Amino acid sequence: MNIFRRRGIVDHAVSGIAMLNCKQVNELAGDYHSGELSLAKRISVYVHLLMCVHCRRYVKQLGVTIDSVKTLLEEPACSDKALEETISHITNNKVKKD
Numbered sequence: 001m002n003i004f005r006r007r008g009i010v011d012h013a014v015s016g017i018a019m020l021n022c023k024q025v026n027e028l029a030g031d032y033h034s035g036e037l038s039l040a041k042r043i044s045v046y047v048h049l050l051m052c053v054h055c056r057r058y059v060k061q062l063g064v065t066i067d068s069v070k071t072l073l074e075e076p077a078c079s080d081k082a083l084e085e086t087i088s089h090i091t092n093n094k095v096k097k098d
């Protein structure tokens, strides 16, 4: 980034595509994954990610986390029937011990 800063390129907007800093990319990372960014902002984030390994790792890890949470929310840990059977098994074993 320093070479770009020395040349005055950082934070300079060209045709709506701005050179973003790391803080700005981190703020936009969630919207980048959900596809809620305009094309210009999406390209701006993408260009930053090409140059910044730290943000690239962060955005990639955020994507993995988002996908994991979506999977957990979509797939129940067990079916209602399995849950009822487990509760019944525990309850029956508890009664036998008493």
Ligand SMILES: [Zn+2]
Pocket: 021, 022, 023, 025, 048, 052, 053, 054, 055, 056
């Ligand atoms: Zn960065």
